[in-house]
Amino acid sequence: MNKIPLKEQSIVLIGFMGVGKTTIGQAVAQKLYRDFIDIDEVIERRFQMPPKDIFAKYGEAVFRQHEKEIISEMCHKKLKVISLGGGAFLQKEIQDICLATTTIFFLDLTWDKWKDRIGLLIDSRPVLQGKNMDEIKQLFDDRQPIYEQHHSRVLTDDQEVEEVADYIVDSLKLAWELYA
Numbered sequence: 001m002n003k004i005p006l007k008e009q010s011i012v013l014i015g016f017m018g019v020g021k022t023t024i025g026q027a028v029a030q031k032l033y034r035d036f037i038d039i040d041e042v043i044e045r046r047f048q049m050p051p052k053d054i055f056a057k058y059g060e061a062v063f064r065q066h067e068k069e070i071i072s073e074m075c076h077k078k079l080k081v082i083s084l085g086g087g088a089f090l091q092k093e094i095q096d097i098c099l100a101t102t103t104i105f106f107l108d109l110t111w112d113k114w115k116d117r118i119g120l121l122i123d124s125r126p127v128l129q130g131k132n133m134d135e136i137k138q139l140f141d142d143r144q145p146i147y148e149q150h151h152s153r154v155l156t157d158d159q160e161v162e163e164v165a166d167y168i169v170d171s172l173k174l175a176w177e178l179y180a
């Protein structure tokens with residue numbers, strides 16, 4: 001299959017849960033006049049229930065299978081902004097297909113800043129259920145290597161959603177000009 005030209009590739013946002021992939025992805029899509037796709041929302045529509053209930057009813061493996069199927073399909077679409085779930089890059093096949101077909105931004109956030117956000121996440125994110133803070137920190141650390149597969153990293157500490165989105169759009173425009 002021919003490689004999609006850089007400017008037409010979909011933009012994919014990765015990173016640990018709660019770093020802002022969904023929120024910032026929506027803002028980037030709006031600024032670029034592109035459609036926004038949130039993979040968790042696509043899965044939620046398919047099952048008619050949120051990820052937490054899918055995990056509880058069918059198990060994580062079923063969620064991951066659908067996640068892989070949907071991402072593999074979406075990555076081939078042009079001109080989208082796609083936010084992945086925080087655990088999607090645990091699957092090597094997902095890493096490989098995203099690297100080959102899209103432009104990947106890793107939204108990074110230090111643990112110190114992330115832990116202030118836990119109240120926003122604890123009730124809805126199934127992988128946080130039943131874990132104490134030490135175990136969550138361990139998960140945060142264990143997950144970092146999977147996000148090393150990216151094209152560009154953005155440290156989001158103390159950055160407003162709009163600031164991060166503007167940074168991503170500016171760096172894309174620069175890359176599109178440089179590699180046109």
Ligand SMILES: Nc1ncnc2c1ncn2[C@@H]1O[C@H](COP(=O)(O)OP(=O)(O)OP(=O)(O)O)[C@@H](O)[C@H]1O
Nearest residue numbers: 016017018019020021022023085086120159160161
């Ligand atoms: N830059 C930011 N500054 C402050 N709050 C933020 C920022 N980005 C996101 N948030 C808030 O953090 C929470 C989690 O954001 P969001 O749902 O976008 O994360 P996510 O990376 O998509 O998580 P998941 O991997 O679980 O889908 C939301 O309440 C959102 O409003």
Ligand SMILES: O=C(O)C1=C[C@@H](O)[C@@H](O)[C@H](O)C1
Nearest residue numbers: 017051085086087125126127
């Ligand atoms: O980090 C994770 O493993 C997850 C993050 C969310 O985006 C959802 O994809 C789901 O709750 C699993």
Ligand SMILES: [Mg+2]
Nearest residue numbers: 021022040083
């Ligand atoms: Mg999200």
